[in-house]
Amino acid sequence: MVEKNAPAVRLGRGFWIVTAVLAILAIASIVFWYVAPIYRWMHLPVAIATAKQVDQLSRFMLATGSALYIFVVGYIVYFAIAFRVRKSDPPDAIGIQIHDNHKLEFWWTVIPAAFVVLLSVLSIKIWYEITLAPSNGLVVEAIGHKWYYTFRYPQVNGEITNAMHLPIGVPVTLNLTSADVIHSFWVPAMRLKNDMVPGLVTQIHFTPTRIGTYQIICTQFCGIDHSLMHQQRFVIDSQANYQKWYHAWQVKNAKVSNALPSTSGASVNLAAGDVAAGKALFAQKCTACHAMAPFTTVKYGPGLLDVLHDPTHPNLVNGQPANPADAAAILEKGYTGTMGSMPNAVTNGLSSQDIANLVAYLNSMK
Numbered sequence: 409m410v411e412k413n414a415p416a417v418r419l420g421r422g423f424w425i426v427t428a429v430l431a432i433l434a435i436a437s438i439v440f441w442y443v444a445p446i447y448r449w450m451h452l453p454v455a456i457a458t459a460k461q462v463d464q465l466s467r468f469m470l471a472t473g474s475a476l477y478i479f480v481v482g483y484i485v486y487f488a489i490a491f492r493v494r495k496s497d498p499p500d501a502i503g504i505q506i507h508d509n510h511k512l513e514f515w516w517t518v519i520p521a522a523f524v525v526l527l528s529v530l531s532i533k534i535w536y537e538i539t540l541a542p543s544n545g546l547v548v549e550a551i552g553h554k555w556y557y558t559f560r561y562p563q564v565n566g567e568i569t570n571a572m573h574l575p576i577g578v579p580v581t582l583n584l585t586s587a588d589v590i591h592s593f594w595v596p597a598m599r600l601k602n603d604m605v606p607g608l609v610t611q612i613h614f615t616p617t618r619i620g621t622y623q624i625i626c627t628q629f630c631g632i633d634h635s636l637m638h639q640q641r642f643v644i645d646s647q648a649n650y651q652k653w654y655h656a657w658q659v660k661n662a663k664v665s666n667a668l669p670s671t672s673g674a675s676v677n678l679a680a681g682d683v684a685a686g687k688a689l690f691a692q693k694c695t696a697c698h699a700m701a702p703f704t705t706v707k708y709g710p711g712l713l714d715v716l717h718d719p720t721h722p723n724l725v726n727g728q729p730a731n732p733a734d735a736a737a738i739l740e741k742g743y744t745g746t747m748g749s750m751p752n753a754v755t756n757g758l759s760s761q762d763i764a765n766l767v768a769y770l771n772s773m774k
């Protein structure tokens with residue numbers, strides 16, 4: 409039962425002591441979040457311009473959030489103790505009932521509302537910069553696959569299957585999509601993340617500000633080998649190194665075939681295989697899953713060094729003798745075994761000539 413004229417609650421000396429202690433703790437927590445090198449502890453360098461602002465916003469939220477948390481929890485604990493049932497109280501005692509304090513209600517509505525508005529203003533400011541499309545700069549494509557990324561560059565026809573390179577200081581528009589299921593593209597050092605959705609191209613914009621090599625992570629559970637999608641790297645080069653890398657990629661790509669993928673039936677003329685072209689193509693299309701290392705060095709698929717000349721490994725994964733014809737058959741048709749799926753020629757984008765070149769290269773490794 410609520411008493412009509414409840415006696416005014418006196419907040420004793422204890423309340424003010426607790427308030428002073430909580431204020432000191434709250435200030436200490438704010439100082440902590442601003443002074444502690446939290447992003448260094450988390451090994452999170454700042455790779456692009458807006459990453460710094462995201463860090464500042466999250467520091468602000470951590471600082472204000474923990475100060476608030478200390479007061480809320482501190483008062484709950486203090487009041488639970490101060491207004492506990494005492495031995496001397498009658499068994500049917502009820503606590504002092506407080507309701508309708510308009511002054512208090514006004515402030516606990518206005519202050520949090522103003523705080524939420526402040527947070528949204530700060531967030532929208534950063535969001536605006538992230539979504540703002542630069543009028544110039546580089547346009548690169550990143551495509552998610554089960555379970556790796558490929559990258560495409562302007563004026564180059566092929567796909568990069570290892571690391572994505574970008575020059576420092578040049579605004580980038582990154583077009584993201586997926587070839588199969590929903591993946592995502594997250595570079596923690598950029599504090600930027602976007603989903604890669606099949607049939608949809610999404611964009612992110614940023615300007616690299618720090619030379620270095622960073623991890624790319626897929627944050628959508630995209631299938632059995634989802635966890636392998638953190639192997640590729642995001643590299644920010646100096647302008648000169650980027651130009652060198654880009655040029656080399658262009659030249660390499662000019663050497664490898666961009667012919668249409670071989671479809672079943674097209675015969676592979678193994679004698680026409682070119683080792684150098686096969687080597688270039690291998691670096692471009694196979695290194696996401698295979699290392700040029702012994703069979704037991706598994707990246708996603710097995711190591712392919714001396715795959716056709718290893719006496720301890722007389723058969724290929726499909727159970728057929730390890731010879732060029734069988735390697736070509738695996739490259740053409742693909743193969744799914746205990747390690748996973750080796751994509752077929754259509755998925756890998758290989759022409760008959762490409763297969764011949766790759767087999768010549770594999771045959772030359774021993």
Ligand code: HEC
Nearest residue numbers: 693694697708709724725735744745746747748749750766
């Ligand atoms: C998406 C990952 C992936 C890509 C890309 C890929 N492979 Fe494979 N490959 C595999 C897997 C997995 C296996 C083993 C399948 C099994 O038996 O479980 C395999 C098996 C093979 C084998 C048989 C190896 C053996 O010891 O029997 C050869 C040869 C091969 N791949 C060559 C290539 C070449 C050349 C390329 C580049 C055009 C390539 N692969 C691209 C995943 C891949």
Ligand SMILES: [Cu+2]
Nearest residue numbers: 591626630637
């Ligand atoms: Cu994925």
